[in-house]
Amino acid sequence: MNPPIFQFNRHRGDIEREVVSRAVEAFEGFGSARGPRALQLALNDAAYHEIHRLERAKGREAERLSGWQKLARRIGRMDEGELRDEVRRLATWYVQDVVGHFDRRVYRFATQVLPVGLGALFNATDLGGGIPRNLKAFGDLSQRIRVEGDLPHLRALAEKGTLVVVPTHSSNLDSVVLGWSLMHAGLPPVTYGAGKNLFTNPVTGYFMRNLGAYRVDRRLRHSLYKGVLKIYSQVLLERGYHSLFFPGGTRSRSGLVEQKLKLGLLGSALAGFAERRHRGDDRPIYVVPVTINYPLVLEAETLIEDHLKEAGQARYIIEDDEFSRIGRVSHFAIKLMGMDTTMVIRYGAPLDVFGNRIDEKGRSIGPDGTVLDPGKYLERDGRPVADAGRDAEYTRQLGRRVAAAFLSETVLLPTNLLGWLLFQREKAMAPHLDLFALLRTTSGDRHDRAEICAALERLRRKLVAMEDADRVKLDPLVREGAIDELLDDAINTFGMYHTHSALERSGDSLVVRDPKLLFFYGNRLAHWTDELVEAVQP
């Protein structure tokens, strides 16, 4: 395996120059304007957003405000050459801020010494008496993280073309465990954009900086920055760098399987494919939906709190969650290692950039099995034609297919089933309460264990039928385990990590302790709630 990212540093300067040159070219046609007017608009847009942001900033950031204010005053007086130079200067600044780095020594270190980037955390943390016993467990992560899917197929595709891995997103640990899963599955490392705030974690930040991750500053909202970012990701794809995007955009706050996807970066897969074709490069680009399925989520308590807050949706960057507290991360990882339940990373069937399936030879195939030339989608009257509106709709269609794969490739774990079931029972007991009242008032409610077992059995029967119809995936314990065992596994798992367990045993009853957590974990099944509610009726 010799993926292009191993040569990244050699080409970095060249990549930066290409991104800057294409960004300047792109901004000469900004919005509906052309030429100097377009450059002026792009600069005004950047200045407006940056001044607005920096007026509220503190410290060193705030020092940059005056520069932007001066620029804003000058834009109207600049001639075409000055406008272009200014766009080039800013694009250069931003691309240098974004660009990643790849160090093969760090990669070797990560693959050989630490079976997972997670392991690094434990050298940097005082774990007290827990270290010797627990560190041993890290040596065999494959016992705790199961990697599923048609991996030989994906390995073959990685040799033929470029992979764009698009996973669900629940935790800041996703990129770390996914990186491990790629190594474990014999798949090449990928480059990916990560929130700049994540680079502040000293350990994971070190690995991210040296393993091809590029920095995304989500505070920058203007088109010039977003354009540079998109062009950078597209240039990487065009050059054959296997890539990863989280199409959900941010971690799922509610625990739901993401269905509303952000299509900007996904669109760069299609744009990269079109550009390759334009240059006579026929290497395919494969989009690989992946689901990351945790029995417990590191940041569950913060995420669900954030989801339930009225302003939660607007809080895009959380800087004070569990991921920012290294002790909490290590505590979580140790608990994860100590569980009987495994987490599952499931690689779904690959798609081309138009959402068609891929056969074993790496060719696109239609619904009837006919082999297709994906380049034909770009043609009109026998010639490739650029059509931004058409490509945007192609990307929306691809997004719908990825979202459908997220559902059918989701692996349901015992905690998901029990969380959903108990939350539905609470809802049925108090149909007059809205969600917030329900979550506020149900702590302490008791549920008869025998009734729960019977309902779980009915729920399981329905889910098995759904798995047989290829609508969802089930953990083996969910599919085949004894119901008592499934229930105990879920209860034990709930009790292992969170500050307050979601529920507790009390004689022959289960007592709800944290309804928000039940809601969060149960939401993994929420897409099918109507039919599942019907199925669990006695």
Add this chain to the structure above:
Amino acid sequence: MSAWAVFGDGAWGRALARRLAAADHTVLLVGLTASRRKLPAGVTHTTDGPAAMATCERLVFALPAAEVEQGLRALAPHCKGHHRALTTARGLTTDNHRRASEAVQALTCIRQVAVLAGAADAQALDKNQPAALVVGSPFGTWADEIQDSLVGKHLRIYTNPDAVGVELSNALAAVLAVAMGAARELAVGAATEATALTRAVAEMDRVVQGLGGRANTAHGLAGLGALTTYIFEGGGAGFQAGQAIARGETEGLADRHPELVEAATTLAARAAKQRLRAPMLGAVLGLLKGEVAASSALDALMQRAARAE
């Protein structure tokens, strides 16, 4: 000038082929059997669908809803990425109760799909009656191309990016026409008919939005336009079925109009799944299945709880 293949040599297929030829396009009209009927200049009849697919990128599927899936399955191996499709089917496919554009995407590799709907039928096109149709497609360039190719002195073509809304509105109009036919036959008076029409349009809008379409699409040609066409001409399967129901001629009705029953059942089920209020749809379903008499259905609709408009 470009090459078009029109699949389906029935009234709609012929009318559209004629319009395309009038705009100087080359048209292959594809039927299941050879045709001896006279064709306008520029239109060639053929039974060789695959050959038509090989020479034309622009495809019109002028097939009735009941035949759409079967036709698409037969053509799927010959589809390529550059093909662009326009469907004209009203209602849902009988095989899997899909919208026609849904069926194209599920059964073939074609991605660029548009739907044609509205207040004109084949007869209006043939007679050059001033009328209008709407092309629904999120693919703007393809919709514009269809618009440019079909528009004429007597035919206005509008575009709408909401293909889902256009198709759903058209399907709902065909089903709700049953209620309008029953109201007409019961001779309940203009005020009652106007009330039924207004509430039908409100219901269409609600259901369309709930099932993925956009607000107001139902108020356009595909919804209100199609429904009033049925009312003004006193025609269409739904309107006539409604009249028959009101006369008490219900024996064998469901067998004579299986596509209506299936469309009403599917739309009502989809609306119920999304918890959408659709009382007229429910009433029509009851009428078609013979579960309720027309006058009782009207009473039930009138006696619902009062609410804001």
